[in-house]
Amino acid sequence: xxxxxxxxxxxxxxxxxxxxxxxxxxxxxxxxxxxxxxxxxxxxxxxxxxxxxxxxxxxxxxxxxxxxxxxxxxxxxxxxxxxxxxxxxxxxxxxxxxxxxxxxxxxxxxxxxxxxxxxxxxxxxxxxxxxxxxxxxxxxxxxxxxxxxxx
Numbered sequence: 001x002x003x004x005x006x007x008x009x010x011x012x013x014x015x016x017x018x019x020x021x022x023x024x025x026x027x028x029x030x031x032x033x034x035x036x037x038x039x040x041x042x043x044x045x046x047x048x049x050x051x052x053x054x055x056x057x058x059x060x061x062x063x064x065x066x067x068x069x070x071x072x073x074x075x076x077x078x079x080x081x082x083x084x085x086x087x088x089x090x091x092x093x094x095x096x097x098x099x100x101x102x103x104x105x106x107x108x109x110x111x112x113x114x115x116x117x118x119x120x121x122x123x124x125x126x127x128x129x130x131x132x133x134x135x136x137x138x139x140x141x142x143x144x145x146x147x148x149x150x151x
Contacts, residue, residue, distance in 0.1 A: 024149040030054040032084030061094035085122035102130040
């Protein structure tokens with residue numbers, strides 16, 4: 001089946017009547033000082049369908065989910081800088097029934113940091129409890145991700 005010309009005429013446009021192409025309602029969480037600053041800058045743009053949460057304390061599923069039951073929330077993005085993955089403490093229950101993406105920002109584009117023994121348990125916990133796990137050294141990645149999903 002060929003896509004209709006209208007949906008392919010301009011690259012980057014949403015595909016009409018396709019649920020995975022719908023604009024997302026996102027809860028964006030910055031864990032640790034560096035990620036909180038980044039997430040705060042995104043929050044300053046005032047996107048109406050992006051809720052911003054930042055902090056330096058350990059964060060469990062109820063904190064991650066927030067008031068998800070009372071909103072049309074369909075995606076959570078958790079962001080932290082390497083070394084701050086320890087702040088994500090999801091616990092055994094209460095995982096929200098939405099897509100959860102974890103973004104680990106690295107100061108260098110060096111995946112070797114993923115194998116450091118001091119980081120491994122925290123990183124493994126994030127990998128295990130989230131639907132999508134991303135590592136990047138691109139400081140603009142999170143902003144572009146939110147722009148693409150929320151607009």
